[in-house]
Amino acid sequence: MTGRITGIAGPTVTVDLKGLRLYEIVLVGRSGLTGEVVRLERERAVVQVYEDTRGLAVGEPVRGTTRMLTAQLGPGLLSGMFDGLQRPLEKLLERDGPFISGGSSASLLDSPREWRFTTDKRQGDRVLSGDIIGRVEEGAFHHLVTAPRDGEIAAMTAGSYSVCRVVGNYVDGTPISVCQEWPVRRPRPCLRKLSPTEPLVTGQRVVDFLYPLARGGTAIIPGGFGTGKTILEQSVAKFSDVDLVVYVGCGERGNEMAELLEEFAGLHDPWTSRRLMERTIVVANTSNMPVAAREASIYTAVTMAEYFRDMGYHVLLLADSISRWAEALREISSSLEEMPGEEGYPTYLASRMAGFMERAGVVENMNGTIGSLSMILSVSPPGGDFTEPVTQACLRTAGAFLMLDASLAHRRHFPAVNWFQSYSLYEQTMEQHFSRSVAAGWSEARQRCRTLLQREEALREVAEIVGLEGMQEKDRLILHSAERIRLEFLCQNAYSEDAFSAPAQIMAMIEAILADYDRLEACLAGGDTLEVALRKGGSEHASQ
């Protein structure tokens, strides 16, 4: 079925093809650029093209494909690097050279690599959609193959297969392979959703101790430029206690992606000591790559994440940054001449965002396993102003808000998470969990730590007026201890050994500071000045 291009305005192309369905993929022009139908009218359809439309001419052919935008799901995804449409970037590099040109297609299915497939299903077995029908060893990773739909198996053979080969079929003749396709904009089904109860340990002290995250939860990291969003996201990607990480570079810097790849290739997962890249999938749609593909990139990523969740794994999706996705949505909406909402964003920004974030969660899968998908999204508010629409839309659904503070960043306090404005809705549940699993004193230590920081804030104003010299000894002790908490505990250098702290280490560190506080307080009660008390303990430290 072919038609012709009748109009072009930026990435939006009008075609005279009939019989298309909404969100169907069409191939546009002689070079076959990928596009998605976004509007249908009686005589024509409007197509959103995922690639640069420059040079496209009116009258060039357009072809429908009858399928939606899908992701290929199967062995070979791990350690992979894809663009927003899931084209393997290594493959594109091999084929087209260092620059990405329009119209090239490549997919996971092109890979000639063979996988050992084992199965315990045989002829006559009835399977339901999502049931485990076999497994593939992908490095050290157990890759489970799930049934694409309900049915009775006619044949199934173990052996070595490339991803596109048929390993068996249903009685009605439908083939089964180790790879399946899924439309990216539709959430993958599960039996039911559960409440998050387990912590997502990130190795970042300020997060795990003050604003703990949950497996299956969502968090946003808003911050102006230079506040360390990307470094924090990357640290979390390196050290989180999860089985698998999907990292989306959505409209960000190309050099940053190169840095991430190089660094991850040399690092090991602190929990399993396997190579970090073996548990990572990267989706990179940098800021100069086509805007429409940037919009699709987060859906491609979340679909891959859900696929692994369905095997009963704990998956973490990191997106840097969701603001660039929202901007892509705005650009597309404006080229479709839709009525704008706040600051030009379409009015459906909040509902699309909520729809995306709801794909996170702890679930009981169709095959009975329990898996989780957690999300940490960075937000880049213009001018560092958190009242803008994207931050506000995120806040409605996010379970944790880790606000990055420009003034902390300017003082080189990293991670620059503000400890007054940030919050986590999971703190109650996680506090109980850590009290049970790490130390009984966890929640008390947390409370004391927060009190010290709050009192420091109040005292700091006084100190500015009367000077440190004019203050009471016990107030100076609070300032002294709070400073230690800030500099030794909350600060964490991402480029050193200190970049990762396990919960037990976190507890030991904070307890040492609090114990020192108690000792000094006792000395002051005995009539010592702070200087004398400090000297007594011999616990002088580098407070600079």
Next chain:
Amino acid sequence: MRLSEHAYRTVSSIRGPLIFLDRVREVRFGEVVRIIPPEGKPLEGEVIKIDGDTVLVQVMGETRGLDTASTVIFSDAVKRAPLSVEVVGRVFSGSFAPLDNEPPYIPERWGAISGAPINPVARARPQDFIETGFSTIDALNTLVRGQKLPIFSCAGLPAKEMAAGILKNARLAGGGRFVVVFVALGLTHHEYSYYMEVLAGMQGGFAAFINRAGEPVIERLLAPRFGLAVAEYLAFCHGMDVLVLITDMTNYCDALREVSTAREELPGRRGYPGYLYSDLSSLYERAGRIRGLAGSVTMLPVVTMPEDDITHPIPDLTGYITEGQIVLSRELHQQGIFPPVDVLPSLSRLMQQGIGEGRTRSDHRQLANRLYRHYARGRDLRRLEAIVGRDGLSGQDRQMLDFADVFELELVHQGGTRRTVSESLDTGLALMQRFALEG
């Protein structure tokens, strides 16, 4: 491919820089057209929208005097740049017309001016130190090959002297020189002649694309793309290290706003179009290195912050795309300090890889961190000093105040002298020793 040029005389309306044509067939999006008025010089234009047989053309240049009887010739090609190493040593206008009275060269090939995005896996991580001769950059906010590092200036600050200083003094690790691509956007004649004098003294060679304040606004959108197409070609086809200086990006963004408004697009923050971020990144992201290839494109855009406001959309979006920023301060300038770089908000994101043993010096990282921290502390205390007075501060605090002053006078200030990175670090080390400061 069409076999012949298509010419039409079906202009239905002209609105500012936009021409509407009817009954046009098989036109390309982004196609270059020539507009020939009954009288006067021909103009160039670009197809920006097609709806059936109605075509919207954006005219490059002055549209005064155009009328609906004009002939429009369609070229069947998108805007391309003639590429050749002979571009080095030449001066062009914003639309790639020679300004130096030399004849045009024969291109080795033609390249689309908008370029194509570099595949992220093809990128090589920028990590080779560049010595700029300024302590505030070399020691504290190190620039590396393939980085994009803007200078955030304010009206009246010596950004051009600083940019010129970098052009003159920048050396690669082995002492090698850069080829400079200079893109001037909306410069006054005064600034233009200053830069041309600097460029004339460049040893490594340069190519310049000049659009002055009185020249067509639309050329400001083209000139950086020509410049970058040339830079990419020299870097990745001829293995050269190219330094691209674009000044002033604020004029670029204003031109984009002007054109966007003429197209009746929906305005975003402060009237700039919603796609300003994507548009800026289509320029900035062309900096970089490619694995397995020798050359590099390093970019130094100059941004004048309107109202000295770093949260204004232009510096804000620039900062989100570039790998750091060098911020100039009015206060330091008034004290006669040159370059007046405010170290605290300045940042180089790629510094970590470019410094240390084997690149600069093994003590570089630690020294830079300490200098930064002490200076930041001194600056904090200045505010306190304003409230409680110098006498209200402890002896240690008074010392930090002095440190901040001396830091500005001796490390930041260097006038016209070029310092090697070792000299910069030694200056810093001497400061630390004088104040007996440890970690």
